[in-house]
Amino acid sequence: MNDTAQDKRKQPLGMLVGKLTGMAVLMFGFGYLLVPLYDKFCEVTGLGGRTGDAVVEQTLSGDVDYSRTVLVHFDANVNSSLPWEFRPTEVMMEVHPGKLYETTYFAHNRSDRPVVAQAVPSVAPGQASLYFNKTECFCFTEQMLRAGETQDMPVRFIVDPNLPDRVDMVTLSYIIYQNEEATAVLAAAD
């Protein structure tokens, strides 16, 4: 009845609806695409305090900048579902950029069963995070402590000499979480 109203500039209804539906589906995918995009963005900018991946010691240049001192704070938080005590053995440390240092975090399983945990690191301020390199860190792997067991867990790190001049204090913070799945597997194996 409205054939006369159709003219050439209008595309067939089915094709138009198909295109619009396709647009909605693509935007649903775009929502998920934001996840890896955000990850990449944080990796490039250091946003969210993410530290770089593990660095091999030999690849680091040997130049130590003794003229400069940076204060490194250590911080620890325990997720409420993890029955552990977890704290840095040293609260702060004065370091020279380019030199390798080692410190430890003290962990104690206060429960009467073995528990697996995983620590997530974060560095503040954000613009320093890309210059804080760890050669060894307990955060790279799952940590298991038997009932009542204690352990000093090592962190080896180098502050990159390229750290921006205006930064003279860096905080390394860990939150340690219970790894529910691995703990359950452990309990089942006993």
Place this chain on the structure above:
Amino acid sequence: MSNATTANHDDHHDHHPTGLARWLFTTNHKEIGTLYLVFSLIMFLVGGAMALVIRAELFAPGLQLVNPEFFNQMTTMHALVMIFGAVMPAFVGLANWMIPMMIGGPDMALPRMNNWSFWILPFAFTILLSTLFMPSGAPASGWTLYPPLSLQGGNSLAFVILSIHLMGISSIMGAINVIATILNMRAPGMTLLRMPLFVWTWLITAFLLIAVMPVLAGAVTMLLTDRFFGTSFFDAAGGGDPVLYQHIFWFFGHPEVYILILPAFGIISEIIPTFSRKRLFGYTAMVYATATIAFLSFTVWAHHMFTVGMPLGAQLFFMYATMVIAVPTGVKIFNWISTMWRGSMTFETPMLFALGFLVMFTIGGLSGLMLAIVPADYQYHDSYFVVAHFHYVLVTGAVFAIMAGVYYWLPKWTGHMYDEKLGKIHFWWSTISVNVLFFPQHYLGLAGMPRRIPDYAIQFTEFNMISSIGGFAFGFAQLLFAYIVWKCVRGGAPATAQVWEGARGLEWTVPSPAPLHTFDTPPKVDDSVTAHKDELS
């Protein structure tokens, strides 16, 4: 233009179910428009009742009426019901009724999908409201559903997410229908730049809906799998990041606020020329300003999360991008004012609401500019200043525009004039009480009262009492609105086809009430019948 009107089409539309089945199975754009508008009014009253629980609890410091957990459920549900249940369906209802008549088309392009878009909504909101009666209660983490808090509640989250998915599907189908109708159903001669501005703003809004509702669907699906299926999108313990949710949410959320206001701009652009008895000033500029606002809305989302932390460069970018939106918005405000300049103005109820919109939406826009300033935002963030800001743009902005539109087109829908005296009482009662309600909240926010908190320090008592009194007065004024609409449906002075002396456009060429089927034969359209013509071109 008399050939545009239709007389009797019973010959080829003779299967008309009656009673409930008529409404369940209808594919007529006018009947579906009515369903949307009635549904929206019910949700407006439900969401308003929740707001009154909030204002009653905040009448005095301390905890009197409800426990904090229920208070948080009220703030969350109030927002979800008002945004997705009241304002958005009201705009879709107006689009259903008016767009085919405004462009000279016989109906919406996809009438069966239209029926489905509507009938999903009652189910979606039944599911959402049913969470109030579940053991773990309704969602209580704010309408933004930020993790980790939203993931720490009960299993009712699954129902909330399902209902948001249903609302999203309904909106997307509605948007596809609007675009298909506008692009394919226009009468010959109704070129794109002859379309009424309400049609233009809806075309742009529909594209925004298709672009961002799926992103919200993705965000809440990630919440669902994080909570119930062991993924770690937002769980730091598994390598996720809760801040990521805020970015995804506001990538949807900021265009969403323009979804809630662009059709309002369209309504105001219809009403002001009618009661100024002039054509709209700067029609083409209005179209481009609307498109610019829609485009810019994708580039400003992080201004909702300045205090979360981001690089300085990002803060500057989002601050300036946000402020740039004031330019096209200012174009619109000044064009409306220029339309009234030297017009023969009269002040019937629709015009009163449109003028109220103009003044009070601008107040909300200016407080928005204040919030865009990063260092100032650090103080205002999550305070009652923000609450005052978005209620000025959404209540005295979007809701006032919807009421203006309802008063404006009600005689066309029902064939009766509404009670003008009661309409004016409704306007003045609403306008005075809504300012008593929201203006003191600016001061509360500047003085440091946080939002979404059931208790407060005693120095905030007086302003909260004033605000609560305004809240109850505004709430009861809306019962008068419901009565005026009901009374107009039942009877009143007969309306002419044109209804308003200065009204122009195709919808005013059909009789009042508009017959079920209009423009089965397409009308001829040229500049003499369109509502708008750019006086500068």
